[in-house]
Amino acid sequence: MSNVTPFRRGAPGQPGLSAGRAGGMAIVMLASPDHGVGRTMLAAHIAVQAEQTGDGPVGVLDMDPKGDLFQWWNRRQGKVDAPAFGACCDATGVSLTLEGMRAGGARLCIIDTATGDAEALAPVAAVVDMVVIPCDSGAGAAGDAAALGRALAKQTAVAHVINCRAYSGGEDGNALAAMGGGWPAGTVQQANAYAIAMTAGRTVIESHAGSDAARDIAEIWRNLRGILVAG
C-alpha cells in the first residue's frame, strides 16, 4: 500500500495541518448524495496539491467499491508527488487502514466514498476532520448537497465545492455553504483537462500547470487547509 516517493517540506513557518490530531494525521473525506459530481477527481487533485504544498506524506483511501481513486493511484505510481499511500477498504476496514497509514508516517489522508446519504456516511464522518461535499450548479443537486452538509456538520467540519461551473463567480458557493451549514471552499470550472489528466494517472496540477484549472485546485486546497488549521 505504500509508494516510495520523495516528499516536499512545507514553507518555513507554515502552520502544520496535523498538529494535535490523533497520530499526527489529518483526515479529509469527499462525500456527496449525487453521482458524478467530482468526488474522485477532487480527492486525487487535493492529494497531489497537498503533497506539493508540503502537507505530505499523503494517503488516499478509496471506500467506493468502484475503486476509481485506487485505480488512479495505481496509474500514478512513479510520477512526481504521487500520494505516498494508497488503499481501498469498506467500512469495516477503515480504522485499521487509517492506523496503518498513521503508523507509516502519513500526515494527511484523503478518503473517497461512494454516493451516499447522511446515514450511510455518518460512521466515517465520525472519524474525519473534514467532509468536502462537491456539487454541480443544478438547483436540485445543491439542495441535496446542502441537506447532507447540515446533517454531517453535527459531526465534523463541512466544506462545499461547486464543481463544473461553466462561468466564474463564487456567489452560489457562498449561498450553498450557508444553506449547508459549512464553509465555502471554492469553485471548479468545467475543463476537459481534468478527465484527461485523471485517465493518465495525473492531475491538471502538472499536466496543465499554470492553467485556470490548476489555479482552481490550488485555491481550493488553500481554503480547505485554512479551515483545517483553524480547527
Ligand SMILES: Nc1ncnc2c1ncn2[C@@H]1O[C@H](COP(=O)(O)OP(=O)(O)OP(=O)(O)O)[C@@H](O)[C@H]1O
Ligand atoms: N470540473 C470538471 N470539468 C470537467 N470534467 C470534470 C470536472 N470534474 C469532474 N469531471 C469529470 O466528470 C466525471 C465524473 O467525475 P468523478 O468521477 O470525479 O465524480 P464522482 O463524484 O467521483 O462520480 P461517481 O459517482 O461515479 O463516483 C469524470 O470523468 C471526471 O473526470
Ligand SMILES: [Mg+2]
Ligand atoms: Mg467517484
